[in-house]
Amino acid sequence: MKKILLLLLAAGAFLAAHATEKTISSPDGRLLLTVSDDGGRATYRLDYDGKAVMLPSALGLNTTLADLTTGLVMTASEQTTVEDHYTMDRVKASDIRYLANRLDVTFTGRDSLAFSVTFQVSDNNLAFRYTIPRPRANNPKRLTILSEATAFRLPDATTTFLCPQIGPETGWEHTKPSYEEDYVADAPMQTASRFGLGYTFPCLFKTPEAWVLISETGVSSAYCGSHLSDFSPQTGYTIAFPHPGENNGFGSPLAAIPLPGATPWRTVTVGTTPAPIVETTIAYDVVKPLYQPSTAYRPGRYTWSWLIWQDQSINYDDQVKFIDLAAAMGFEYCLVDNWWDTQIGRQRIEQLSRYARDKGVNLMLWYNSNGFVNDAPQGPRDCMNTAIAREREMSWLQSIGVAGIKVDFFGGDKQETMRLYEDILSDANRHGLQVVFHGCTIPRGWERMYPNYVASEAALASENVFFSEYHARQEAFELTMHPFSRNALGAFDWGGVIMNRFMSKDNASRHPRHTSDVFEMATAITNQTFIQCVAMQPNNLSELPDFELDFLRRLPTTWDETRFIDGFPTQYIIMARRHQEQWYVAGLNATGRPLTVDLDLSQFFTSADQLVLYADHPAAKGTLVPASFMKPLKPNGKGKARVTIQPNGGMIVTTRP
Numbered sequence: 001m002k003k004i005l006l007l008l009l010a011a012g013a014f015l016a017a018h019a020t021e022k023t024i025s026s027p028d029g030r031l032l033l034t035v036s037d038d039g040g041r042a043t044y045r046l047d048y049d050g051k052a053v054m055l056p057s058a059l060g061l062n063t064t065l066a067d068l069t070t071g072l073v074m075t076a077s078e079q080t081t082v083e084d085h086y087t088m089d090r091v092k093a094s095d096i097r098y099l100a101n102r103l104d105v106t107f108t109g110r111d112s113l114a115f116s117v118t119f120q121v122s123d124n125n126l127a128f129r130y131t132i133p134r135p136r137a138n139n140p141k142r143l144t145i146l147s148e149a150t151a152f153r154l155p156d157a158t159t160t161f162l163c164p165q166i167g168p169e170t171g172w173e174h175t176k177p178s179y180e181e182d183y184v185a186d187a188p189m190q191t192a193s194r195f196g197l198g199y200t201f202p203c204l205f206k207t208p209e210a211w212v213l214i215s216e217t218g219v220s221s222a223y224c225g226s227h228l229s230d231f232s233p234q235t236g237y238t239i240a241f242p243h244p245g246e247n248n249g250f251g252s253p254l255a256a257i258p259l260p261g262a263t264p265w266r267t268v269t270v271g272t273t274p275a276p277i278v279e280t281t282i283a284y285d286v287v288k289p290l291y292q293p294s295t296a297y298r299p300g301r302y303t304w305s306w307l308i309w310q311d312q313s314i315n316y317d318d319q320v321k322f323i324d325l326a327a328a329m330g331f332e333y334c335l336v337d338n339w340w341d342t343q344i345g346r347q348r349i350e351q352l353s354r355y356a357r358d359k360g361v362n363l364m365l366w367y368n369s370n371g372f373v374n375d376a377p378q379g380p381r382d383c384m385n386t387a388i389a390r391e392r393e394m395s396w397l398q399s400i401g402v403a404g405i406k407v408d409f410f411g412g413d414k415q416e417t418m419r420l421y422e423d424i425l426s427d428a429n430r431h432g433l434q435v436v437f438h439g440c441t442i443p444r445g446w447e448r449m450y451p452n453y454v455a456s457e458a459a460l461a462s463e464n465v466f467f468s469e470y471h472a473r474q475e476a477f478e479l480t481m482h483p484f485s486r487n488a489l490g491a492f493d494w495g496g497v498i499m500n501r502f503m504s505k506d507n508a509s510r511h512p513r514h515t516s517d518v519f520e521m522a523t524a525i526t527n528q529t530f531i532q533c534v535a536m537q538p539n540n541l542s543e544l545p546d547f548e549l550d551f552l553r554r555l556p557t558t559w560d561e562t563r564f565i566d567g568f569p570t571q572y573i574i575m576a577r578r579h580q581e582q583w584y585v586a587g588l589n590a591t592g593r594p595l596t597v598d599l600d601l602s603q604f605f606t607s608a609d610q611l612v613l614y615a616d617h618p619a620a621k622g623t624l625v626p627a628s629f630m631k632p633l634k635p636n637g638k639g640k641a642r643v644t645i646q647p648n649g650g651m652i653v654t655t656r657p
Contacts, residue, residue, distance in 0.1 A: 019036055019037055019038035019039070020036065020037050020073075020074040021034060021035070021036045021038075022034070022035045022036075022074070022077050022103060022105060023035075024079060024101050024102075024103040024119065024121055025101065025121060026100070026101065026121045026122055026123045026124070026125075027099050027100070027101060027122065027123055028123045030048055030049050030123070030124075031046065031047075031048050031121055031123065031124060031125075031126065031270060032046070032047045032048075032050075033045070033046055033103065033119055033121050033126060034046075034047070034056075035059075035074075035077075035103065035105050035117070035119065036056065036074075037072050037073055037074040037107060038056075040070055040071045040072055040073070041058060041060070041069070041070060041072060042058070042059035042060050042069075042072050042074075042105075042107050042117070043056040043057055043058055043059060044056070044057055044059060044117075044119070044128070045057070046126060046268065046270065048209070048210050048270045048271075048272070049209075049272070051209040051210070052155055052209070053154070053155070053207055053209060053210045053212055053270050054152060054153065054154065054212070054268065055153040055154070055155060055236070056153065057150075057151040057152055057153045057236060058149040058150065058151040058235060058238070059107075059117055059130075059149060059150060059151075060072065060107075060148070060149035060150070061115065061130055061132070061145055061147075061148055061149065061263075062145070062146045062147045062148075062149070063132070063143045063144065063145050063146060064143050064144045064146065065113060065135065065140060065143045066109055066110075066111050066113045067109070068107070068109050068113065068115050069149040070109075071109055071110040072107040072108065072109055073107065073108050074105060074106070074107055075106050075107065075108045075114065076104075076105070076106040077103065077104065077105045077106070078103070078104045079101065079102065079103050079104075080101075080102045080104075081099070081100070081101055081102065082098070082099070082100045082101075082102045082120055083097075083098065083099050083100075084096075084097070084098040084285065085097050085098070086098075086284075086448075088284065088447065088448060089299065089530070089558050090299070090447050090453075090454070090491065090530035090558070091281065091284060091447050091448075091490075091491065091528070091559075092279070092281065092528050092559055092562040092577070093279075093281055093559065093560065093561055093562055094558070094559070094560040094561075095560065096281050096284065096285070098122060098281070098285040098286075099122060099123075100120040100121055100122035100125075100127075100285075101120070101121050101122075102118065102119065102120050102121075103118075103119045103121070104116055104117070104118050104119075105117050105119070112137075113135055114133065114135075115130055115131065115132045115133075116130070116131045116132075116133075117129070117130055117131075118131060120286060122282070122285065123276075124269055124270055124271050124276035124280065125267065125268070125269050125270070125276070125280060125282040125285075126267065126268040126270075127217070127265045127266070127267045127268075127282055127285070127286045128265065128266055129218070129262055129263050129264060129265045129266065130262065130263045131260065131261070131262045131263075132257070132259060132260060132261055132262075133259070133260045134259040134260050135259075140259060141258060141259050142256065142257070142258050142259055143256070143257060143259060143261075144252075144254050144255070144256045144257075145254060145255040145256075145257065145263070146254060147241065148226075148238070148239040148241075148263075149238065150238060150239040150266060151235050151236050151237065151238045151239075152214055152228070152236050152237045152238075152268070153235065153236030153237075154189065154205055154207055154212065154236060154237075155207050155208060155209070156208075157207075157208050158189055158205050158206065158207045158208070158212075159186045159187060159188060159189070159205070159206045160184070160186075160187050160188070160189055160191070160203070160204070160205055160206075161183060161184075161185050161186065161187075161204040161205070161206070161481065161484070161485060161569045161570070162183065162184060162187070162193070162199040162203055162204070162228075163179065163181050163182070163183050163199060163200045163459075163485075163486075164181050164182075164184075164193040164194040164195050164197070164198075164199055164200070165177060165181075165193065165195065165197040165198045165199055165200050165227050165240075166181055166194075166195050166197065167195055167197055167243055167245065168243050168245035168246045168247075168248075168249075168411075168412060169245055169248075172376075173374055173375040173376045173377070174374045174375050175374045175375075175376050175409050175439055177200075177243075177246065177412055177413075178409075178410070178439045178440060178441075178457075178458070179200050179440070179441060179442060179457075179458040179459060180439075180457075180458075180459060180460045180461070181194065181195075181200075181460065182194075182460060182474075183477075183478070183481050183485075183570065185477075185481070185569060185570040186206070186569075186570075189205075189231045190231060190233075191231075192230055192231075193230050196230065197227075197230075197240075197243065198227050198228050198229040198230050198237075198240050199227060199228045199230075199237075200227050200442070201214070201215040201216055201226070201227055201228070201442055201444075201489070202214065202215035202442070202485050202486065202488065202489040203215065203228050203237070203485075204277070204484055204485045204569060209272070210270050210271060210272055211270070211271050211272070211273065211274045211276075211277055212268060212269070212270055213267075213268070213269040213277045213280070213484075213485065213488060213489075214228065214237075214266075214267070214268055215266075215267050215283070215442075215444075215489050216264050216265060216266050216267060216444055217264065217265050217267055217282070217283040217284075217286060217287055217444045217445035218264040218265045218286065218287045218444060218445050218449070219264045219418060219444040219445075220264075220290065220418065220422055220449065221415070221418050221419035221421075221422040221423070222257060222261075222415075223255045223257070223263060223264050223415060223418065224241055224242055224253065224254070224255045224413055224414050224415040224418060225242065225412075225413030225414075225417075225418060225441050225442075225444065226239050226240060226241060226242075226264075226413070227239075227240050227413070228240060239266070241253050241254060241255070242412050242413040242414045243412070246411055246412025246413065246414050246417070247373050247411035247412050247414045247416055247417050248372055248373045248374070248411060250372070250373070250411075250416060251414045251415065251416030251417070252414065252415065252416070253414055254415075255415055256415065264444065265286050265287075265445075267282050267283065267286075269282060269488075273564070274484050274564060274567065274568075274569070275563075275564035277484055277485075277488050277564075278483055278484060278488055278562070278564035278567075278575060279562050279563060279564055280488060283443075283444065283445045283447075283489055283490055284445055284447060284448040286445075287445040287448050287449050288448070288449070289448060289449060289450075289451060290422075290426075290449050290450060291426060291429060291450070291451070292451065293429065293451040293452060294429050294430060294431075294432050294452075295432040297434050297451070297452055297530075298332060298403070299332075299530045299531060299557045299558045300331060300332025300333055300531055300532075300557060301326075301329070301331040301332060301333065301531070301532050301533070301534045301552075301555060301557060302326065302331060302332070302333035302334055302335050302364060302531060302532075302533055302534070303322045303323075303325050303326040303329075303331060303333075303334050303335070303533075303534065303535075303536060304322070304334075304335045304337065304495070304496065304533050304535055305318055305319065305321075305322045305336075305337070306335075306337035306338070307462060307463065307466060307495065307496050307498070307533075307535045308466065308498075308500055308503060308504065308505060308535070308537055309505050309537070310466075311337075311338065311339055311343075314336065314337055314338065314339045314340050314343045314344065315343055315344060316344050316348050316351075316352060319334070319336055319344070319352055320352070320355065321538050322334050322538070323352070323355060323356045323359055323361050324359065324538070325536060325537075325538050325541065326356075326359070326361045327359040327360055327361055328541060329534070329536065329549070329552060329553050330553050331361065331534065332360075332361065332362060332531075333361065333362050333363070333364050333403060333404070333531060334356060334361050334362075334363055334364070335363075335364045335365075335366070335406060335533070336349070336352070336363055336364070336365050336366065337366045337406075338366050338368070338378035338379065338408070339378060339379060340365060340366065340380070341379045341380040342379055346396075349363075349365070349400070350400045353400045353401050353402055354400075354401070357401050362401065362402070362403035362404075363401075363402050363403065364402065364403060364404040364405060364406055364434075364436070365397065365402055365404075365405055365406070366378075366380075366405070366406045366407075366408065367380050367383055367384050367393075367405055367406070367407045367408070368380060368381040368382075368383075368384070368407075368408060368409055369384050369385065369407050369408060369409050369410050369411075369420065369424075369439075370382065370384060370385030370411075370420070371385060372385075373409070373410065373411030373412075373417075374409055374411065376408075376409045376439075378408075378409075380393075384407055384420075384424055385420065387423065387427070390423070390424065390427045390428075391427065394427055394428060394430070394431040394433060395431060397431060397433060398431040398432055398433070402433070403432075403433070403434060404433055404434035404435065404436065404454065404531070405428060405433055405434075405435055405436070406435075406436040406437075406438060407424055407435065407436070407437055407438070407440075408437075408438040408439045408440075409438075409439040410437070410439060410440045410441065412441075413441050417441075418441075421437070421440075421441075422450070425446075425450040425452060425453055426450070428452055429450070429451070429452040432452075433452065434452050434453075434454050434531065435450075435452055435453055435454060436454045436455055436456070436457075436493050436531070437455075437456040437457065437458075437493075438456070438457040438493070438495075439457065440456050440457060440458055441456070441458060442456060442458040442486070442489060442490060443455070443456050443458070443489070443490035443491060444489075444490070445490075446490065447490060447491055447530075453491075454491065454493070454529065454530050454531050455490075455491035455492055455493040455529040455530065455531070456490070456491070456492070456493060457492075457493050457494075457495065458486065458492075459478075459482065459486050459492065459494070460478060461493070461494050461495045462494055462495035462496040462498060462533075462535065463495060465498060465503065465513065466503045468511075469511035469512075472503065472511055472512070472513060472514050473514050475513075475514060475515055475648075476514070476515055476519065476588060476589070476590035476648045477570050477590050478570075479494070479523055479526065479527070479588055479590075480567070480569065480570050480571055480572055480573045480588050480589075480590040481569050481570045482494070482526075482527065483526050483527075483564075483567070483573045483575060484567070484569040484573070485569065487526075487527060487528055491528060491529045491530060492527050492528060492529055493529055493531075493533065494523065494527045494529075494533070495533050495535070496533045496534070496535025497520050497521060497523055497524045497532070497533065497534045497535060497536075497552070498513055498515075498520055498535050499517065499520060499534075499535065499536045499537070499540045499544060499548075499552075500513065500535075500537050500539075500540065501513055505537070507537065507539055507543070512624055512625075513625075514624065514625065514648055515625060515648045515649070515650075516616045516625045516626050516627075516628055516646065516648060516649040516650060517544070517548055517616075517628040518614045518615055518616055518628040518649060518650040518651065518652060519588055519589075519616075519648060519649050519650035520650070521548065521551055521552065521614065521650065521652060522586040522587060522588055522614075522650035522651060522652050523588065523650075524552075524555050524557075525575075525577055525584045525586035525652065526573055526575060526586050526588060528559065528562070528577070529557065530557060530558065531557060532555065532557045534552055534555070536552070545628070547614070547630040548628065550657060551614065551630075551652075551657075554657060556579035556580075556582075556584075558579060559577040559578065559579055560578045560579060560580065561577065561578040562575065562576070562577050562578075563575060563576045563577075563603075565585070565587075565599070566597065570590060571590055571591050572587065572588060572589050572590060572591055572595055572645070573587065573588050574586070574587040574597060574599075574651075575587075576604055578604075582654060582655055583604035583605060583654065583655075584652060584653075584654045585599065585601065585604060585651075585652065585653040585654070586650070586651065586652050587643075587645050587650060587651040587652075588645070588649075588650050589645040589646065589647060589648065589649055589650070589651075590648070591647065592647050593647055594618070594644050594645070594646055594647065595644065595645045596642060596643070596644045596645075597642070597643055597644075597645070598640055598641070598642050599635075599640065599641050599642075599643055599653065600638075600639060600640050601635050601639050601640065601641055601653065602635070602638065602639025602640070603639075605635075605639070605655065607635075607639070609655050610632070610655060610656040611632065611633040611634070611635070611641075611653055611654070611655060611656065612630055612631065612632055612633060612653070612654060612655070612656050612657075613630070613631055613632075613633040613641075613643065613651070613652070613653055614628065614629070614630050614650070614651065614652040614653075615628070615629060615643065615644070615645065615646075615649070615650070615651045615652075616628050616629070616645075616646040616649035616650065617629060617646070618646060619646065619647075625648055625649070626646045626649055632656070633653060641653070
């Protein structure tokens with residue numbers, strides 16, 4: 001026994017003494033990656049501007065072939081450069097150039113089984129994934145990944161801005177998890193998650209030296225969706241797989257891949273300010289389209305009766321009113337929500353689609369995703385869960401001129417559920433249909449992977465403003481969080497630029513909206529999606545000032561460039577987006593006090609541009625929210641202008657219409 005112990009100690013000393021270390025930096029040299037096999041464990045470390053933003057963190061996989069987390073030796077490495085130039089019309093930028101330095105490292109375990117980790121380090125971003133070759137011994141052609149050792153160890157004193165993962169069979173009609181929990185802002189890492197199940201991606205952190213956003217991309221039917229575990233002082237946060245009870249307990253919570261095979265990409269975005277996080281395109285940079293679009297999909301705006309008028313509005317006559325509203329505003333779409341199959345009927349939906357198209361509007365229709373993952377009663381049901389049902393339904397939708405579908409109530413993040421997302425998208429593309437998901441997971445590079453994918457909800461979204469005054473009061477808090485996290489990752493269907501003052505059809509009863517009109521208008525810029533919901537009501541046509549109606553009529557939904565200006569998650573956000581040649585500078589204030597900012601507008605506008613400011617007066621005594629205004633804005637000789645954003649108010653600067 002003593003000899004065995006001595007041999008083990010000697011082996012450990014040998015590994016420690018002969019640890020191999022490889023480094024690679026971003027093209028600008030500021031982000032430095034260090035990979036090591038010290039102590040027989042694979043680790044990586046990140047430094048930004050010479051300061052640690054990710055402490056040595058574990059790598060490795062535990063699989064049905066072998067445990068590839070310990071006893072590892074770095075046996076090969078290669079450095080190359082990756083370049084890509086691509087165009088997109090449905091994300092935060094349209095012309096994207098990706099340049100990264102790539103490091104491929106091979107680790108070999110005790111049984112001579114090997115795996116590789118590909119690291120791509122671009123300016124402010126790290127993306128990495130595992131590749132497992134087909135071993136020569138026994139020639140296996142598949143494996144199951146039992147768990148990942150992949151970890152993220154952030155420096156002490158890091159604070160967190162996270163959304164907790166909730167367990168299965170929870171929420172209304174057992175429809176959760178659906179990424180719809182409350183964010184907790186600026187909390188210590190040691191704070192346990194609300195449900196003890198970790199945190200949903202994306203995960204935002206503020207270290208003593210930097211901002212860090214952790215997420216994943218490239219998840220298709222070939223893997224499960226993941227999230228972060230709760231914090232451990234020893235390991236930090238680790239990759240966690242879905243709960244076995246998700247998807248009504250159907251399907252494995254693990255990931256199965258063929259050999260050779262690869263995992264999705266894990267991503268880390270770093271900056272001394274949140275700018276690289278708000279502006280990042282890393283979710284799209286490292287993935288490729290999985291198929292070509294079957295048609296030229298059209299961006300636009302849609303009206304939606306359900307948010308305020310609810311289930312009772314899903315009838316023919318009320319939908320005509322919202323089609324007419326879309327036509328009056330020049331909007332491209334009208335979404336008909338749940339129960340249309342029974343409350344309107346298929347024959348009359350065909351008539352409604354013809355009516356809409358005669359008005360220059362296309363319908364989008366709501367669907368329940370399938371019939372067994374939860375108890376949600378809304379129909380149409382059982383139209384999206386099998387290939388045969390989808391083919392029948394989508395052929396009919398195409399024949400009557402419907403332009404898109406909104407599919408709701410999914411069962412979690414299992415590989416089985418990811419397969420359903422992909423199947424719906426692929427089949428919908430064959431029939432020229434765009435797809436929005438609700439009650440769902442986050443997108444993971446899907447805008448580029450699936451060209452008919454529009455956006456996902458995957459947040460505590462606008463319906464909650466209707467459901468409770470608590471969330472109406474929280475709206476500013478939530479919408480100043482998402483540009484730094486949820487919407488930084490992918491397109492976001494928040495579900496409405498809400499223009500009714502009260503959450504009722506008569507616009508006089510129930511609880512009020514607690515944000516200004518310009519706040520709501522600005523969210524159409526701070527919330528990015530290819531097809532934007534403008535949740536106006538027919539009464540708004542006669543109630544809103546002309547300048548607000550005119551702004552909403554001209555509202556773009558595609559962006560060529562995005563820039564962060566200033567902000568702090570859950571407090572305020574000021575950012576700019578460019579549509580063709582026109583810039584929009586937008587701000588939201590959730591601080592509870594007036595926020596005065598000096599804007600440098602010279603980077604967006606010339607001295608010859610005639611600018612207008614949309615903003616709010618201070619709230620009059622006895623009023624809930626401030627009244628909004630539009631006026632000319634003249635920057636000083638250096639292109640700067642001082643602007644005040646009122647509490648729960650907004651601000652927009654753009655060129656005169």
